[in-house]
Amino acid sequence: xxxxxxxxxxxxxxxxxxxxxxxxxxxxxxxxxxxxxxxxxxxxxxxxxxxxxxxxxxxxxxxxxxxxxxxxxxxxxxxxxxxxxxxxxxxxxxxxxxxxxxxxxxxxxxxxxxxxxxxxxxxxxxxxxxxxxxxxxxxxxxxxxxxxxxxxxxxxxxxxxxxxxxxxxxxxx
Amino acid sequence: xxxxxxxxxxxxxxxxxxxxxxxxxxxxxxxxxxxxxxxxxxxxxxxxxxxxxxxxxxxxxxxxxxxxxxxxxxxxxxxxxxxxxxxxxxxxxxxxxxxx
Numbered sequence: 215x216x217x218x219x220x221x222x223x224x225x226x227x228x229x230x231x232x233x234x235x236x237x238x239x240x241x242x243x244x245x246x247x248x249x250x251x252x253x254x255x256x257x258x259x260x261x262x263x264x265x266x267x268x269x270x271x272x273x274x275x276x277x278x279x280x281x282x283x284x285x286x287x288x289x290x291x292x293x294x295x296x297x298x299x300x301x302x303x304x305x306x307x308x309x310x311x312x313x314x315x316x317x318x319x320x321x322x323x324x325x326x327x328x329x330x331x332x333x334x335x336x337x338x339x340x341x342x343x344x345x346x347x348x349x350x351x352x353x354x355x356x357x358x359x360x361x362x363x364x365x366x367x368x369x370x371x372x373x374x375x376x377x378x379x380x381x382x383x384x385x386x387x
Numbered sequence: 388x389x390x391x392x393x394x395x396x397x398x399x400x401x402x403x404x405x406x407x408x409x410x411x412x413x414x415x416x417x418x419x420x421x422x423x424x425x426x427x428x429x430x431x432x433x434x435x436x437x438x439x440x441x442x443x444x445x446x447x448x449x450x451x452x453x454x455x456x457x458x459x460x461x462x463x464x465x466x467x468x469x470x471x472x473x474x475x476x477x478x479x480x481x482x483x484x485x486x487x
Contacts, residue, residue, distance in 0.1 A: 228397065229397070229400055229404070232401055232424060235421070235424065241414050241416045248424065258394070262394070262435065264434045264437070266450075267446050275423075275456075279423065279456065279457055282464055283460070283464070286464045290416075290471050290477065295477075298480045301413045316403035319396075319399045319403075320396045324390075324396065327392050327395070331391065336438040336441070337441070337443070339443045339446055343443060344446055347443055347447050351447075352444075355451060359455075362455070363457075366459075369461075370464075371465075373462065374464075
């Protein structure tokens with residue numbers, strides 16, 4: 215019972231944060247509601263017993279990635295977004311469409327999925343076992359990921375640091 | 388005891404919110420945040436299925452998804468900075484040409 219209550223409370227916080235992300239017009243408010251979503255998702259992971267994933271979620275997602283987002287929002291001095299004709303059309307068709315789609319998916323999952331129940335802490339996964347898996351069964355993907363991260367770092371540095379010629383420079387030169 | 392389908396429904400709602408944000412938002416940074424929301428929804432279903440079948444590979448997959456998301460956000464935000472330098476706008480409706 216307590217499991218269901220904690221799940222529902224943090225699930226509602228999660229959905230409220232996601233809807234608030236859509237409703238807010240200033241990007242910094244959207245970023246802060248995304249932090250709320252990620253924090254409550256970390257609690258859901260803890261409920262499932264995935265304490266390693268919960269810790270990584272808080273450190274990497276809510277910490278590193280969101281700090282990067284907030285940095286960029288502050289750096290570019292992003293203001294409120296202006297709604298255009300295209301966004302009104304997308305709202306008119308997108309929101310009802312996604313509502314219908316998600317209600318359909320929820321109905322199928324709740325009525326016809328045939329999956330069982332999950333107990334508190336159902337995952338028997340201490341970080342030691344995950345590390346063992348990572349360096350034995352998933353060694354090749356792990357190494358490929360390190361190459362990917364290296365390329366991403368170099369790409370980010372190249373893209374962000376080199377100021378390309380602006381339109382004004384071209385007109386003058 | 389909570390049915391597994393509740394976790395999957397929560398993950399589906401998060402994914403739907405992400406898709407809706409991708410469609411209706413016009414600020415390029417907020418569109419990027421919607422993509423992160425979709426990735427989070429998928430991560431939740433990975434962990435829920437891992438708990439259902441006692442398979443730890445699901446958690447390792449979530450780890451890989453997070454690493455790819457981190458790399459993607461670093462490169463994507465660098466691209467956003469480059470776009471802002473050349474166009475001086477963040478509205479995707481005004482960024483409609485590949486050339487300058």
